[in-house]
Amino acid sequence: MTKLLYITAHPHDESASYSMAVGSAFLQSYKETNPNDEITHLDLYRADIPHIDADVFSGWGKLRSGTALDQLSAEEKRKVSRLNELADQFIAADKYVFVSPMWNFSFPPILKAYIDSICVAGKTFRYNEQGQPEGLLTSKKALHIQASGGVYSEGPATEIESGHRYLKIIMGFIGIPALEGIFVEGHAAAPAQAETIKANAIERAKQAAKTY
Numbered sequence: 760m761t762k763l764l765y766i767t768a769h770p771h772d773e774s775a776s777y778s779m780a781v782g783s784a785f786l787q788s789y790k791e792t793n794p795n796d797e798i799t800h801l802d803l804y805r806a807d808i809p810h811i812d813a814d815v816f817s818g819w820g821k822l823r824s825g826t827a828l829d830q831l832s833a834e835e836k837r838k839v840s841r842l843n844e845l846a847d848q849f850i851a852a853d854k855y856v857f858v859s860p861m862w863n864f865s866f867p868p869i870l871k872a873y874i875d876s877i878c879v880a881g882k883t884f885r886y887n888e889q890g891q892p893e894g895l896l897t898s899k900k901a902l903h904i905q906a907s908g909g910v911y912s913e914g915p916a917t918e919i920e921s922g923h924r925y926l927k928i929i930m931g932f933i934g935i936p937a938l939e940g941i942f943v944e945g946h947a948a949a950p951a952q953a954e955t956i957k958a959n960a961i962e963r964a965k966q967a968a969k970t971y
Contacts, residue, residue: 761796763789764852768803768859768870777943777957778906782858784961785904785941788968799852803869808845809838810872845876850883854900854971855935857926861907866922874929883933894934901930902939902971904964908947912940941967 765786773780790798809815818835822828828836849855859866877883884894903926911920927938943960946953 761793761854762852763793763796763798763854763856764849765798765800765856766803766858766870766873767800768857768867768873770804770867776860776906777946777960778858778860778904780957781906781941781943781960781964782856782904785856785902785964785968788965789971792969799848801848803867803873807841808869808872808876809841811842811875812838814838815842842876845873846879846882849877850896852899855902856971857901857903859903859905859922861905861911861920861922864911864919864921865925866905874926878929878933892932894932896934897936899935900937900939900971901935902941902967903927904941904943906943906946906960908945910945910948912942912944939967939971 765782767779767782769776769779771779773783786798786800789796814832814834815838818831818839821831821835822839828840831839857870859870880886883896884892887893903923905923907920909916911917912923923938923940923942930938941960941964943957946956949956
């Protein structure tokens with residue numbers, strides 16, 4: 760059974776968010792096309808996504824020195840265990856859909872915290888004999904749905920867009936050969952066209968889901 764991990768990084772739902780509206784349309788179309796696939800929705804704003812902090816570093820250090828997991832402090836154990844769960848969940852999936860808005864030319868910080876949980880040496884990448892990193896998830900595929908008030912997928916503004924570009928780098932780092940993109944953009948710059956922009960993106964998402 761193919762597993763799709765649907766990862767959203769927006770505090771609002773589809774009624775208030777362009778990216779979430781397009782993501783919801785994609786997901787519904789995907790379900791209709793792939794009724795037997797297993798789909799998991801990971802809402803980063805409602806899930807436990809630990810940041811890599813002093814507790815995590817301390818816990819990792821103790822584990823590397825041979826300390827048993829149950830000998831860690833309560834916070835060390837909770838955070839380290841949860842990070843392991845997130846990495847294992849990501850690895851178990853076959854396809855990924857990331858849904859996020861553009862905030863200050865990038866994505867919300869909760870998505871960066873999540874990315875930190877899945878970039879794990881020995882799980883999603885490794886170092887070869889030459890000391891170079893090699894991604895291990897070469898059979899997976901990923902899609903990013905991103906909404907932005909301006910247009911950043913083409914023209915001079917592409918130079919300052921760092922959300923999709925960074926996510927593409929990370930996907931390559933862990934072995935995923937390509938990151939597809941569906942961009943919902945320009946609705947703030949051209950408010951009179953906002954509904955048309957969203958409708959067109961929704962239609963593109965529905966069509967993309969049929970072959971994803």
